[in-house]
Every structure is written in C-alpha cells, then in structure tokens.
Amino acid sequence: MLEPSSNTYFVSSVESINLSFYPIGLVIVGAALLAIFKFTPLLHSLSDLIKAKPHHILGVSLSIWGIAFITTLLNSWDTYQVQNAILVKQVQVTSGCIANHEIVRGNSREETFFVSGIKFQYNDYAAKQYFFANREHDTFIQNGQCVTIVYLPKFGNGILKIDKV
Structure with missing residues (x-):
C-alpha cells in the first residue's frame, strides 16, 4: 500500500519499523546494569566518588532506565x-x-489544507511516522496542486503517502 512510485512526493516508513528491537535492547541494558552493579565494585567506587549511598545510585540508575523503558514502550x-x-x-x-x-x-x-473536502494538517516540529513540513518550506503543497493521499482517518487524518497527480 505504501510502495513509492515515480510520482511519490512522500511515503512513510512506518511499515518497515521493527518494534521488537527497542524493548529487548533496553531489557538487555537493564540486566547488564544490574549485573555490573551487583557483581563488580563499580557501585561502591562510584558511591565513594560522588559521596552517595549505593542504594541511592542504584535507585537513580533504575529510575532513569525505567523512564527510558516506559517511553520506548509507549x-x-x-x-x-x-x-x-x-x-x-x-x-x-x-x-x-x-x-x-x-x-x-x-x-x-x-x-492545513483540504483535498476533496477532507482536512489535513501537519507541522515542522513533530516528525513522527506521518508527513510533516519540510523545514526549508520549499514544498509542492500549495493551492491547486492535485494529489492522491493515503491517510489514516482514526489518527487525525495522518498522511502516510502523497502522490503527485
């Protein structure tokens, strides 16, 4: 559905994103962090260096890891x-x-613009899996330009592909 053609102005790469790597990578990092702190003198050396209790250092490290893990999952x-x-x-x-x-x-x-009565909007600060404005703002999106758009109505009409007509 999102295969580019010679007329494609934009196509999302969301179909090719592999989701399994990110959480698994963070689990491995978390396990390595725990192993390093548990089985090496690093935690105590760090504790002596920054004058903090080992369980405080471990708590801060695990909190940072937890925030990264939850953000990645979301x-x-x-x-x-x-x-x-x-x-x-x-x-x-x-x-x-x-x-x-x-x-x-x-x-x-x-x-914002309309195509066949359907409203689309995008910006130049949220470059997620949908179309966003080119920061150079040299775009062919302008009144009168004819296009075919593949979009997701349930996701705020997020544009997945734009073809020039």
Whole structure:
C-alpha cells in the first residue's frame, strides 16, 4: 500500500519499523546494569566518588532506565497501532486538488489544507511516522496542486503517502 512510485512526493516508513528491537535492547541494558552493579565494585567506587549511598545510585540508575523503558514502550505502542491500522486496511485514499492551504507561523509552522473536502494538517516540529513540513518550506503543497493521499482517518487524518497527480 505504501510502495513509492515515480510520482511519490512522500511515503512513510512506518511499515518497515521493527518494534521488537527497542524493548529487548533496553531489557538487555537493564540486566547488564544490574549485573555490573551487583557483581563488580563499580557501585561502591562510584558511591565513594560522588559521596552517595549505593542504594541511592542504584535507585537513580533504575529510575532513569525505567523512564527510558516506559517511553520506548509507549512510542512502540503508537507505531504498532499505526502498523496494525495499515495491516487491517483502515487506511483511506482520496484524490483531488489542494484547496484552502493555510500556513500558521509561531514557534513552529503548521499547515492545513483540504483535498476533496477532507482536512489535513501537519507541522515542522513533530516528525513522527506521518508527513510533516519540510523545514526549508520549499514544498509542492500549495493551492491547486492535485494529489492522491493515503491517510489514516482514526489518527487525525495522518498522511502516510502523497502522490503527485
């Protein structure tokens, strides 16, 4: 569905993201961290160096690891939901010419436009798995440009692919 063609302006790589590596890598790092602190004198040396109790150092280290692990799981869950939506064909396709293209400038740049009555919006600060504005802002997205868009209605009309018509 998201295979690029010679007319493709943008295509998401969300289908090819492998989710299994990230949590497994963090589990391995966590186990290695525990093993290093448990079976080597590193924890006590570090404790002496920074004048903190070993269990405080271990607690801070595990807290940082826990935050990284939870963040990774939440990001992986978002990507999994998008991949699953693509797999079960919850994507929609619309074709038409861009209308009502508007640019809002602030701390970032947000753009909105309509194609066949469907509103799309994107920005230049959240480069997730969806289309986002090119920071150079030299884009073909402008009023009158005809496109075919593959998008996810359940995810705020997130654009997965744009083809020039």
